[in-house]
Amino acid sequence: DWTADSFVDSTVAALKAQLGDDKVVLGLSGGVDSSVAAVLIHKAIGKNLYCIFVDNGLLRKNEFEDVLESYKNLGLNVKGVNSKDIFYKALEGLTDPEAKRKAIGKAFIDVFDQESHLIEDVKWLGQGTIYPDIIESVSVSGGPSQTIKSHHNVGGLPDYMKLQVVEPLKTLFKDEVRLVGKTLEIPQFILGRHPFPGPGLGIRILGDITAEKVQILQEVDHIFINGLKNRGLYDGVWQAGAMLLPIQSVGVMGDERTYERVVALRAVSSVDGMTADWCHLPYDFLADISNEIINKVKGVNRVVYDISSKPPATIEWE
Numbered sequence: 001d002w003t004a005d006s007f008v009d010s011t012v013a014a015l016k017a018q019l020g021d022d023k024v025v026l027g028l029s030g031g032v033d034s035s036v037a038a039v040l041i042h043k044a045i046g047k048n049l050y051c052i053f054v055d056n057g058l059l060r061k062n063e064f065e066d067v068l069e070s071y072k073n074l075g076l077n078v079k080g081v082n083s084k085d086i087f088y089k090a091l092e093g094l095t096d097p098e099a100k101r102k103a104i105g106k107a108f109i110d111v112f113d114q115e116s117h118l119i120e121d122v123k124w125l126g127q128g129t130i131y132p133d134i135i136e137s138v139s140v141s142g143g144p145s146q147t148i149k150s151h152h153n154v155g156g157l158p159d160y161m162k163l164q165v166v167e168p169l170k171t172l173f174k175d176e177v178r179l180v181g182k183t184l185e186i187p188q189f190i191l192g193r194h195p196f197p198g199p200g201l202g203i204r205i206l207g208d209i210t211a212e213k214v215q216i217l218q219e220v221d222h223i224f225i226n227g228l229k230n231r232g233l234y235d236g237v238w239q240a241g242a243m244l245l246p247i248q249s250v251g252v253m254g255d256e257r258t259y260e261r262v263v264a265l266r267a268v269s270s271v272d273g274m275t276a277d278w279c280h281l282p283y284d285f286l287a288d289i290s291n292e293i294i295n296k297v298k299g300v301n302r303v304v305y306d307i308s309s310k311p312p313a314t315i316e317w318e
């Protein structure tokens with residue numbers, strides 16, 4: 001029978017045998033998966049694990065600073081790299097969801113390539129890929145091999161990187177990853193975090209991405225997520241976030257007509273992200289959040305709530 005304890009023991013032993021005295025570079029995302037992968041690998045090889053946390057300019061509000069601090073507290077050797085400009089430049093003018101994902105993925109690889117060259121003799125790239133990432137990238141169930149969405153963290157690396165990939169979580173579902181994290185004594189505030197996609201707010205801003213749009217969405221998301229926490233709703237929701245839509249709508253403010261942006265809120269319940277139901281959040285909570293967003297976030301005059309389940313809708317809008 002599978003238990004988190006036995007998984008940790010056998011995986012750490014396997015990693016020791018596989019990695020020996022080799023160095024590993026690993027990209028932390030702030031999420032559960034990469035955090036658990038890092039602590040597992042750290043347990044196996046200690047100081048030979050070099051973690052990199054990239055600010056891609058598509059993170060949640062204050063995420064970079066907060067998360068970097070918490071990783072240092074975990075004893076991990078982490079380097080924070082500000083690469084916002086590289087990502088914004090790579091995304092300039094792109095509107096197609098797959099093109100955006102690919103651009104973000106490529107920028108990640110470029111940053112990693114550059115950073116890994118600074119680590120002498122590094123041989124491996126550690127990743128927090130989990131089982132659903134792999135199957136969703138490979139095929140539509142029952143159908144021919146066809147990509148649903150190209151997850152940035154799956155697939156071949158360019159030859160020039162010369163790094164082998166080590167993915168200790170690739171057989172696990174999300175709930176199992178959390179159990180492993182608990183066994184590794186990773187704090188609950190990291191393990192209890194909602195999943196957040198690698199491409200971040202880049203796939204929650206529909207259409208092209210600008211620094212201004214990112215800032216608007218960060219504020220909206222912050223109000224929504226904090227609201228869930230303050231009302232004691234956060235832990236009962238599997239994943240939540242906000243989408244910035246590429247349309248404007250008419251509103252009224254005082255005596256004036258406004259013509260501003262629409263945001264959509266999404267909150268889902270799920271076990272593994274493969275299927276999901278929209279959460280029946282209390283109406284008075286939604287009303288409060290809507291008011292707070294419209295009052296506080298300049299440029300937004302309408303809030304809608306996504307009542308679609310997966311399938312057929314996906315959790316992310318892109």
Ligand code: XMP
Pocket residue numbers: 101149150151152153195196197198199239273274310313314315316317
């Ligand atoms: P969808 O939108 O496909 O999302 O229903 C299922 C789960 O996967 C996350 N997701 C991603 N995670 N890179 C990631 O690391 C990606 O490109 C990506 N796309 C979606 C999504 O947030 C949800 O938890």
